[in-house]
Amino acid sequence: MSSSLAIERDNILKLFPDTFKQARKSRxxxxxxxxxxxxxxxxGFFTLDVVDIPKKWKPQNAAMFALDTYAHKDHVxxxxxxxxxxKIAFEGNYRxxxxxxxxxxxxxxxxxxxxxxxxxxxxxxxxxxAILYKDRVEIVNFPKYERDFTIKLNTNGKPxxxxxxxxxxxxxxxxxITENRVEFRPTLYERIQVYPRKVEIHRYSIGWKYFxxxxxxxxxxxxxxxxxxxxxSKERVVPEMSxxxxxxxxxxxxxxxxxxxxxxAMLETxxxxxxxxxxxxxxxxxxxxxxxxxxTPIKALRFTLRRLFDTLRGIDFLxxxxxxxxxxxxxxxxxxxxxxxxxxxxxxxxxxxxxENTEKKQQEGVQSTxxxxxxxxxxxxxxxxxxxxxxxxxxxxxxxTRGAVIIGxxxxxxxxxxxxxxxxxxxxxxxxxxxxxxxxxxxxxMDRLSAWLRRILIGSDQLIVR
Amino acid sequence: MSKALPANLEQIEVNLKKLTNQxxxxxxxxxxxxxxxxFGGTLVSLEANAGSFGRGIANFFNYPRDLFVDxxxxxxxxxxxxxxxxxxxxxxxxxxxxxxxxxxxxxxIFAIFSSxxxxxxxxxxxxxxxxxxxxxxxxxxxxxxxxxxLMGKSSLPAVIAITIHTAGALGKLFTEAIENCDGKPIEGLxxxxxxxxQKIRFSVLPQVLPLFLSYGILRLxxxxxxxTILGxxxxxxxxxxxxxxIQWNxxxxxxxxxxxxxxxxxxxxxxxxxxxxxxxxxxx
Numbered sequence: 001m002s003s004s005l006a007i008e009r010d011n012i013l014k015l016f017p018d019t020f021k022q023a024r025k026s027r028x029x030x031x032x033x034x035x036x037x038x039x040x041x042x043x044g045f046f047t048l049d050v051v052d053i054p055k056k057w058k059p060q061n062a063a064m065f066a067l068d069t070y071a072h073k074d075h076v077x078x079x080x081x082x083x084x085x086x087k088i089a090f091e092g093n094y095r096x097x098x099x100x101x102x103x104x105x106x107x108x109x110x111x112x113x114x115x116x117x118x119x120x121x122x123x124x125x126x127x128x129x130a131i132l133y134k135d136r137v138e139i140v141n142f143p144k145y146e147r148d149f150t151i152k153l154n155t156n157g158k159p160x161x162x163x164x165x166x167x168x169x170x171x172x173x174x175x176x177i178t179e180n181r182v183e184f185r186p187t188l189y190e191r192i193q194v195y196p197r198k199v200e201i202h203r204y205s206i207g208w209k210y211f212x213x214x215x216x217x218x219x220x221x222x223x224x225x226x227x228x229x230x231x232x233s234k235e236r237v238v239p240e241m242s243x244x245x246x247x248x249x250x251x252x253x254x255x256x257x258x259x260x261x262x263x264x265a266m267l268e269t270x271x272x273x274x275x276x277x278x279x280x281x282x283x284x285x286x287x288x289x290x291x292x293x294x295x296t297p298i299k300a301l302r303f304t305l306r307r308l309f310d311t312l313r314g315i316d317f318l319x320x321x322x323x324x325x326x327x328x329x330x331x332x333x334x335x336x337x338x339x340x341x342x343x344x345x346x347x348x349x350x351x352x353x354x355x356e357n358t359e360k361k362q363q364e365g366v367q368s369t370x371x372x373x374x375x376x377x378x379x380x381x382x383x384x385x386x387x388x389x390x391x392x393x394x395x396x397x398x399x400x401t402r403g404a405v406i407i408g409x410x411x412x413x414x415x416x417x418x419x420x421x422x423x424x425x426x427x428x429x430x431x432x433x434x435x436x437x438x439x440x441x442x443x444x445x446m447d448r449l450s451a452w453l454r455r456i457l458i459g460s461d462q463l464i465v466r
Numbered sequence: 467m468s469k470a471l472p473a474n475l476e477q478i479e480v481n482l483k484k485l486t487n488q489x490x491x492x493x494x495x496x497x498x499x500x501x502x503x504x505f506g507g508t509l510v511s512l513e514a515n516a517g518s519f520g521r522g523i524a525n526f527f528n529y530p531r532d533l534f535v536d537x538x539x540x541x542x543x544x545x546x547x548x549x550x551x552x553x554x555x556x557x558x559x560x561x562x563x564x565x566x567x568x569x570x571x572x573x574x575i576f577a578i579f580s581s582x583x584x585x586x587x588x589x590x591x592x593x594x595x596x597x598x599x600x601x602x603x604x605x606x607x608x609x610x611x612x613x614x615x616l617m618g619k620s621s622l623p624a625v626i627a628i629t630i631h632t633a634g635a636l637g638k639l640f641t642e643a644i645e646n647c648d649g650k651p652i653e654g655l656x657x658x659x660x661x662x663x664q665k666i667r668f669s670v671l672p673q674v675l676p677l678f679l680s681y682g683i684l685r686l687x688x689x690x691x692x693x694t695i696l697g698x699x700x701x702x703x704x705x706x707x708x709x710x711x712i713q714w715n716x717x718x719x720x721x722x723x724x725x726x727x728x729x730x731x732x733x734x735x736x737x738x739x740x741x742x743x744x745x746x747x748x749x750x
Contacts, residue, residue, distance in 0.1 A: 328519070
């Protein structure tokens, strides 16, 4: 059986030698291309320093960044020289200090006097405690640690861990001891630092605290829904304004998350995308007719317009936005015109190709009734291409929303610039996360909106090309 | 029959009128919404813009004119400048090409796991689709900025950001391509007892590969633009150079960079149109 198959195969090979030679040739071509791609990837791997990722990747930084995006912390600070005055501040901000009289803000319940009535206790979420005394800090009751620790100042005023010489390596995990600092950080959520002058404790909890109402807001004691409920009650929280107004102004003027400013910036970005796309559509529509050979007989005009589209598109929106930034200054106009100019090129090209691909018969039908050229185009071409126009413009609306964020970050304002600002401060990572989520939500919303509009306007949510 | 015709015609007339009215109404509504959006947007822009609109229009040509004047003053010394910046351009191109290749491979994997005709498990499909949606929707700039912050200045954040975005964007297109491909070759291979991988290799891949490559080339063109922009915020290449030159106000050099960029993008535009035409025979 197999030998007869082999004979047959040999016969076929003999009969069509050219065909098989070609097949081998094309296979060889494919292999060479594959080899070249692999070679390029290896070259790229080294020229772009991809090998350095482990070296550049600082897990500590990344962990801190990630932690700060979903958690908040309270700082407890005690100066050795004045050990009775312990300051508890939200995120270490001097404007958000608990227990300060004028703010009428009570001390949180995880901070209290110890049972011996001398020390002050900071209790962490994992039940571990740090007890602050006049001359020492005791670290008590931490899970996974079998003993308690004491940190004191020596005669030179430097901090040291009492009995650290007798401790095994394993007991010392979580400690980082240098000449001027003893740090205890068993997990990311607890951090105790002892310096020659002061003790600083960071206590992390999960969640975005003060997301709706900031630290000093009169509505802070209430949750969002409680505050919403209050807007229906007659009793005013503050005498100056109604509860409803207070509710909105307090959210808008939130100092931690800056809702008012962020939402305004988001609106600016959306306006850039929407008006930019509208501008491009309005500009491209007549120009594309002039650039289509079945509408315009003048070859020179068509050629000029085609090259104009290429140039507008080729000068990327990066360069357009640089030029407009000089002219209009930071603001949505820069974004609108940068997007508008680039997309006039893109849409003009796509539209004119769509016009050239229309069926000729409908136009001829209109022509046969003796209609003028204008009416021929109006009733012969436009009904055919309208769905393509709408589909393309809506498709670009979505990608322009992303573009508007980028233009904003290069200086035109909007959410992009706010994002850069928050990232640049180096510690407002919850704002960074908030804005990233907002941008993500808006882009997905625009995507869905344009798909929905396409569906109700032209009955299909796929991008129609022709 | 001939008697029924007039009545029928009347009915048609009435229906036509109704439809026309309905259409006019919805068109007017659409136009009204558009005008509303336009004016609302203009109000927001006027409120938010730093400089006034009129002055902006008047100043529009100032900057390009300054750039050209600077360039003409340099005379023949100008061209060595342009050549001097080509290595930076190559870095940008390298970032784009490398991340497009890696993103392409990832996108193929995603697409296989989110195509209804290849995977039976609905959960897997939904999860992959959602994952692609998320990676696609983040502007590359945001991912790149975060990685720049975490890893320090280098080209790597740009590579990571573009790769992530490319994987999502191409993955979606690839999924559509796979789901729209002809099912008969798959059935044929099933009938001779081919395994899942063999089915993909010999029935799906030959059908979709030209389309994949075509989309990939289009993405490469977009990614060159993206990597320039990411350079602008600190990821190296010609973008970073351009940002610095603009800050120093070296008009002629700025124009040199812009020329290089525009030339590259237009060249890529034509090249990708040509390649794609060769691959799938359509100029789209």
